[in-house]
Amino acid sequence: MYPAGSRVQLEYMEPDPYSKLKPGDMGTVQMIDDAGGLHISWDCGGSLALIYKVDRCNCLMKREQMDALFNHLFIMPFENCEKMKSWIEKKLRPAFPAMSFDNGTKGKLEVSLNVNAFEMKSLKIGIEYQTDEKGHLFIKKCGWIQDAPAKDKINKAQKTKR
Incomplete structure (x- = not known):
């Protein structure tokens, strides 16, 4: 559903005091780990994995x-x-x-x-x-x-x- 290189947009992320990500932020999928975590390089800087079945993003382009x-x-x-x-x-x-x-x-x-x-x-x-x-x-x-x-x-x- 989210192959490496796909462009995504954050829909929801569990509150994280160390992250400044907000809904609407865009990034590029780097990989999916064994636990289903979606590792994304965010356009606003940095990289952070979304947690499977907790956080949500929308695939914009494959x-x-x-x-x-x-x-x-x-x-x-x-x-x-x-x-x-x-x-x-x-x-x-x-x-x-x-x-x-x-x-x-x-x-x-x-x-x-x-x-x-x-x-x-x-x-x-x-x-x-x-x-x-x-x-x-x-x-x-x-x-x-x-x-x-x-x-x-x-x-x-x-x-x-x-």
Whole structure:
């Protein structure tokens, strides 16, 4: 139900004098221990496990949902870049409230999610597109961007329209 890397939002936690977590705080699942404790790295800082059958959280996004979003991008008709950004924001902002866009290069859009998730660090999505004479967008590639290479290559998890 909560695979490692999933984005979650705290619903309820037993009162803990040492924790400043509150309902609505978001984090990324690190692991589930043998007792069913859900170990989470919280966006507000630190990590703390939720106790099975005591604390509650809501799963906002799993890796499979993100993969489905990538696939959906190829079939969605977008009138322009702003409409595409609006659609992406509607889908991702609930799970990644600190996300930001960088479309400095023509035909490329980078989406920084500004958290670690899906067992990757410094999560970014790269989208390559082309436009027709009317400005309509056609997605050529989209996938995870690796920070390490200076060339901003889209990694092995990339999706390419055939």
